[in-house]
Amino acid sequence: MNRRHTVTDSPYGPLTLVATDGVLSGLYMTGQRHRPPEETFGDPDPRPFGEVIRQLDAYHAGELTEFDLPLHLAGTPFQRGVWELLRTIPYGETRSYGELAEALGKPAASRAVGLANGKNPIGIIVPCHRVIGTGGGLTGYGGGLDRKRSLLVFEGALGSGVPAGDALF
Numbered sequence: 188m189n190r191r192h193t194v195t196d197s198p199y200g201p202l203t204l205v206a207t208d209g210v211l212s213g214l215y216m217t218g219q220r221h222r223p224p225e226e227t228f229g230d231p232d233p234r235p236f237g238e239v240i241r242q243l244d245a246y247h248a249g250e251l252t253e254f255d256l257p258l259h260l261a262g263t264p265f266q267r268g269v270w271e272l273l274r275t276i277p278y279g280e281t282r283s284y285g286e287l288a289e290a291l292g293k294p295a296a297s298r299a300v301g302l303a304n305g306k307n308p309i310g311i312i313v314p315c316h317r318v319i320g321t322g323g324g325l326t327g328y329g330g331g332l333d334r335k336r337s338l339l340v341f342e343g344a345l346g347s348g349v350p351a352g353d354a355l356f
Contacts, residue, residue: 190229193236198247198341199334202311203228206235212259214239214309220329221306243311249341252278254312262306269303276317279343283321297321305329317344 190212192205205213205228215222238256245251260270272290276282282290284297284304291300300318307315310330316338320326328335339345 190227191232191235192228193231193233195236195240195243197243199311199330199337202243204236204239205229207259207261209235210257210259211236211239211309211312212261214312216310216330216334218331219310222329239312246311252342256312258309258313260308260313262303262308265299266303266306269300270307270309270313270315273304273307273313273315273317276314278314281317281319281339281344283319285321287318301327311338317342 189208190205191209192203192213194201194203196202200217203213203215204211205215213223213228242251242254242256246254260267262270268291269287272287284301285294287300287304288294288297293299304315304318305327307313307329310316316328316330316335319339325332325335325339336345
């Protein structure tokens with residue numbers, strides 16, 4: 188596997204982008220939980236990331252609501268199923284962990300869905316920030332609850348006064 192990385196600015200701080208064999212395999216925020224060690228990101232090289240950065244810039248400018256990028260999602264079959272389901276949550280909407288578990292046909296697996304959600308390797312583009320607690324509270328985001336709230340407010344999914352719940356993970 189050939190891995191490369193670059194760092195790009197965003198309203199949420201620097202984002203480290205990682206490509207495996209030229210395909211986006213990671214988007215990590217500073218201080219993110221479950222962030223792999225830097226030495227696993229490969230050599231610095233901005234070339235594989237032009238379209239990723241263009242789409243991220245358009246998203247942050249409010250001009251893009253759905254990413255269209257090839258992704259390399261490495262994880263267990265269950266994790267990959269959760270991450271693919273996350274990609275179906277429309278911009279400006281949220282789903283609960285329980286709703287995702289139901290959609291996967293595993294209604295008792297909301298905690299497992301939450302754990303898979305927390306290990307999402309491609310934040311923002313695979314919108315794990317759009318998953319909230321059953322009661323509507325903000326819970327468990329690897330990039331931090333302040334970033335989650337900011338992303339959801341930016342997308343119009345909730346007002347700025349929504350309190351954060353207790354982190355689950």
